[in-house]
Amino acid sequence: MAAFHRVLARVRALWQADALDDDFAEELAADLELRASDYERRGLSPTEARRQARRDLGSVNVLRDDHRSTRSVAWLDHASRDVRTAARALASAPVFTMFAVVTLALGLGASAAVYSLVHALLVRPLPFADPSRLIWVANIADDGVAEWRVQVNHLRDLQASVTTLDGLGGYYGFARDGNAIVTVGGQAERFSRQPITRNFLDVLGVAPALGRGFTEAEAAFGGPPAVLLSHHLWTERFDRAPDIVGRTIVIDGRAVPVVGVLPQSFEFSTVFEPGSRFDLFVPFPLSDETNRSGNTVAVVGRVKAGVSVEAARAELQALGASIERAHPERNSLRPKVLTLSEHVIGHLRPALLMLGGAVLVVMLIVCANLANLQLARAAARRREMALRAALGASAARLVAPAIAESLLLAGTGAAGGVVLAMAATRLLAWLPPSTLPLMHTVGVDVATVAVLAATAAVVVVLIGALPAIRALRHDAQDGLRDGSRGNTGGRRAARIRGGLVVAEVTLACLLLIGATLLVRSFLRVMDVQLGFRPDGAVALRVDPERSLPTQEARNARFDAVLASLRSLQGVDAAGLADVLPLDGNRSRGVYRPGQVYKRGEYPEGFIRVVTDGYASALGLRIVAGRDLAPTDRIGQPPVALVNETMARTLWPGEDAIGQLLMADGAVPRRVVGIVGDVRHRTLEQTPGSEVYLPLLQTDDYGAVHLVVRGSMPTAALVTRVRQRLAEFSPTLPTNDVRILSALVDRAVSPRRFLVWLLTGFAGFAAVLAALGIYAVVSYTTAQRRAEFGVRLALGATSSDVQQAVVWQAVRLALLGVAAGTVAAILVARVGRDLLFGVEPTDLTTFVGVAAGLLLVAMAAAWLPARAAARVTPLDALRSE
Numbered sequence: 064m065a066a067f068h069r070v071l072a073r074v075r076a077l078w079q080a081d082a083l084d085d086d087f088a089e090e091l092a093a094d095l096e097l098r099a100s101d102y103e104r105r106g107l108s109p110t111e112a113r114r115q116a117r118r119d120l121g122s123v124n125v126l127r128d129d130h131r132s133t134r135s136v137a138w139l140d141h142a143s144r145d146v147r148t149a150a151r152a153l154a155s156a157p158v159f160t161m162f163a164v165v166t167l168a169l170g171l172g173a174s175a176a177v178y179s180l181v182h183a184l185l186v187r188p189l190p191f192a193d194p195s196r197l198i199w200v201a202n203i204a205d206d207g208v209a210e211w212r213v214q215v216n217h218l219r220d221l222q223a224s225v226t227t228l229d230g231l232g233g234y235y236g237f238a239r240d241g242n243a244i245v246t247v248g249g250q251a252e253r254f255s256r257q258p259i260t261r262n263f264l265d266v267l268g269v270a271p272a273l274g275r276g277f278t279e280a281e282a283a284f285g286g287p288p289a290v291l292l293s294h295h296l297w298t299e300r301f302d303r304a305p306d307i308v309g310r311t312i313v314i315d316g317r318a319v320p321v322v323g324v325l326p327q328s329f330e331f332s333t334v335f336e337p338g339s340r341f342d343l344f345v346p347f348p349l350s351d352e353t354n355r356s357g358n359t360v361a362v363v364g365r366v367k368a369g370v371s372v373e374a375a376r377a378e379l380q381a382l383g384a385s386i387e388r389a390h391p392e393r394n395s396l397r398p399k400v401l402t403l404s405e406h407v408i409g410h411l412r413p414a415l416l417m418l419g420g421a422v423l424v425v426m427l428i429v430c431a432n433l434a435n436l437q438l439a440r441a442a443a444r445r446r447e448m449a450l451r452a453a454l455g456a457s458a459a460r461l462v463a464p465a466i467a468e469s470l471l472l473a474g475t476g477a478a479g480g481v482v483l484a485m486a487a488t489r490l491l492a493w494l495p496p497s498t499l500p501l502m503h504t505v506g507v508d509v510a511t512v513a514v515l516a517a518t519a520a521v522v523v524v525l526i527g528a529l530p531a532i533r534a535l536r537h538d539a540q541d542g543l544r545d546g547s548r549g550n551t552g553g554r555r556a557a558r559i560r561g562g563l564v565v566a567e568v569t570l571a572c573l574l575l576i577g578a579t580l581l582v583r584s585f586l587r588v589m590d591v592q593l594g595f596r597p598d599g600a601v602a603l604r605v606d607p608e609r610s611l612p613t614q615e616a617r618n619a620r621f622d623a624v625l626a627s628l629r630s631l632q633g634v635d636a637a638g639l640a641d642v643l644p645l646d647g648n649r650s651r652g653v654y655r656p657g658q659v660y661k662r663g664e665y666p667e668g669f670i671r672v673v674t675d676g677y678a679s680a681l682g683l684r685i686v687a688g689r690d691l692a693p694t695d696r697i698g699q700p701p702v703a704l705v706n707e708t709m710a711r712t713l714w715p716g717e718d719a720i721g722q723l724l725m726a727d728g729a730v731p732r733r734v735v736g737i738v739g740d741v742r743h744r745t746l747e748q749t750p751g752s753e754v755y756l757p758l759l760q761t762d763d764y765g766a767v768h769l770v771v772r773g774s775m776p777t778a779a780l781v782t783r784v785r786q787r788l789a790e791f792s793p794t795l796p797t798n799d800v801r802i803l804s805a806l807v808d809r810a811v812s813p814r815r816f817l818v819w820l821l822t823g824f825a826g827f828a829a830v831l832a833a834l835g836i837y838a839v840v841s842y843t844t845a846q847r848r849a850e851f852g853v854r855l856a857l858g859a860t861s862s863d864v865q866q867a868v869v870w871q872a873v874r875l876a877l878l879g880v881a882a883g884t885v886a887a888i889l890v891a892r893v894g895r896d897l898l899f900g901v902e903p904t905d906l907t908t909f910v911g912v913a914a915g916l917l918l919v920a921m922a923a924a925w926l927p928a929r930a931a932a933r934v935t936p937l938d939a940l941r942s943e
Contacts, residue, residue: 568879
């Protein structure tokens with residue numbers, strides 16, 4: 064117990080250090096007076112008596128340190144005092160402190176935010192059981208490049224034969240947003256429905272949070288209806304009703320029983336279909352009926368424990384070749400096997416690694432900038448350090464205050480960095496819908512804070528300890544001499560500061576070139592010819608009601624809807640289509656009747672089912688022939704439109720108008736028009752072959768989108784269209800409007816996301832480089848006041864002095880630009896795949912960035928140059 068009290072007393076002494084020091088000082092003063100009085104009684108003069116008393120006492124500092132070590136924990140006492148001293152020193156330099164803290168907070172916050180992003184997408188496992196065993200099975204297209212889905216009967220054969228997998232399931236790969244109307248509380252809303260195979264959840268290792276999965280009967284073609292709800296839909300629309308299982312909900316006018324609710328951790332959309340949200344899951348039957356639809360299944364498998372992905376890949380590829388030989392009547396089957404993680408985020412790895420590299424560059428610039436400032440402070444305090452060393456201070460005691468300053472700066476900056484990182488990750492979650500996967504998992508967690516703390520610790524060493532240790536390497540006499548007025552701190556110190564600035568400019572140049580290449584690439588993407596005009600057009604889902612059982616009845620409804628909308632004032636055009644550009648595709652074999660094609664060279668075309676008026680509403684260009692007409696319907700000769708690529712593919716060197724093609728069964732269709740190519744897949748990919756079939760002549764469509772173009776504001780156009788549609792369908796869903804320009808925005812969202820982040824880092828790096836140049840030039844200029852005064856006295860003009868100062872900055876910038884350009888040439892080639900329409904060695908980019916950095920350097924040197932030019936010889940003499 065006594066030992067405990069002693070420890071407690073020592074700790075308590077830390078909080079009473081100043082009062083105890085005052086008490087000890089009073090005791091020393093009293094003891095000194097007693098000793099001096101004793102010596103006076105012995106005959107010494109008062110002055111000699113006091114001197115002898117001080118000599119007897121010894122060093123007051125040593126006595127004070129001994130007293131502190133006996134009353135408290137010595138190292139903790141020293142640390143607390145160093146922290147207080149550092150706090151006072153930082154408070155006495157508010158400009159430096161504010162700059163250092165803000166710079167650190169921005170750098171650390173950016174680092175933490177990007178780490179959160181990279182960790183969520185590249186490091187953190189997928190939200191499934193044992194995700195390392197999950198694989199994605201694609202089907203290599205006939206061109207050897209594109210990837211198809213898998214045909215249903217191919218999947219069934221693979222399931223029956225594969226031995227390296229615990230399971231092989233999948234989902235319907237062409238489900239689209241808003242494909243189901245759910246009536247809740249009398250209000251109809253559109254939701255997205257995703258058909259999945261019966262064993263899909265089992266393969267992923269996902270069990271419903273409530274209820275069960277699908278039974279074999281429910282998963283059969285024509286079986287009893289059943290639906291699984293996402294946790295989000297259960298929460299938002301059903302208020303987490305505990306009795307939801309067993310209740311029926313109305314989907315597309317049909318009562319469907321709810322058999323279960325999926326767990327909150329199951330995020331199908333963000334993994335498999337980023338940018339969409341699927342809330343209803345229904346059985347996808349593996350049957351002959353669904354097999355006739357062709358390649359429709361997106362396949363996921365689970366490798367058996369102890370079996371490698373390579374072994375599974377080899378077996379699936381061998382089985383694919385065997386099944387393809389056994390069933391020539393089916394589509395081709397060439398399995399491409401990837402880990403599911405590679406499929407989900409593999410295409411993003413180069414961009415994410417580039418972002419990680421950008422953060423590293425920014426942090427290096429931050430460290431260089433702060434180290435430069437600390438070196439300048441160390442040079443200014445070198446005389447103080449020399450005096451303390453001459454008075455007997457140990458190396459540890461000399462370095463400790465500098466480390467304490469760095470700890471305070473890093474700690475404050477890290478706290479600000481955490482706040483900024485949290486705000487940044489929240490901002491990422493609020494960005495418009497993106498096709499980036501797993502974005503909802505990005506956030507500041509314990510791992511992020513740990514990385515931020517580790518980064519801050521490294522910064523402490525780089526910006527605090529190293530300058531202090533460097534100061535220890537100099538002789539105390541040199542320090543006393545260097546501390547005199549007029550001394551520049553030594554050429555070596557100047558070279559170090561200049562070298563740090565060159566490093567900053569090099570890194571900033573590298574980052575700016577990379578960001579500029581991506582910006583130019585993004586602008587090239589946005590400049591591509593879309594083939595349609597998204598501005599001024601909106602789309603609404605208007606699938607026909609189940610109460611219209613015949614195609615004639617559905618066509619009559621479509622005719623009435625289009626006629627009514629086209630009569631609205633402010634509506635310029637209206638048409639129907641089964642799929643919108645950049646929102647999905649379905650392909651099919653399209654060929655010339657009587658033409659024989661080699662296997663693997665069979666022409667493919669993207670099928671669009673549209674009505675007359677669609678071309679005008681979407682803004683398509685009619686190249687030759689005519690558009691579809693209202694008379695192109697059942698009972699009339701089958702016709703079709705083709706795009707320019709399809710016309711060149713099927714009839715090279717011939718006129719496609721009037722030619723026959725096969726696209727949807729055994730009925731040949733006559734080409735009546737050629738339209739311009741449309742970028743239906745991505746903005747970066749060249750348009751493929753396309754065929755437009757009259758919706759009024761076919762029943763082969765899964766969805767119907769109404770596309771309307773108007774000359775009024777979008778909100779007013781949507782309101783008028785809704786009011787008119789309500790006359791046909793009073794229970795029209797209220798959440799089904801799509802702005803066509805938003806489809807383009809979503810298509811470029813991953814590229815735009817990367818450009819925004821990298822451009823922000825590059826701008827931050829450029830600002831830091833400019834501040835670094837300004838700090839060095841300003842410091843050097845202040846140290847050279849005497850030199851400038853002498854030069855002016857000897858006849859130099861103010862312009863000469865200004866040029867000398869600016870040239871110093873330009874020289875540093877030139878060295879940094881040269882090194883940064885070489886580094887950028889090497890790095891840009893690695894990121895070639897991220898560029899579109901721009902070469903990695905684009906001369907305009909390199910010259911523009913170099914010129915910009917040189918201008919930044921001159922601007923940063925302008926204020927110090929003006930200050931130097933105003934120095935007079937008298938000012939120079941006074942500075943001495």
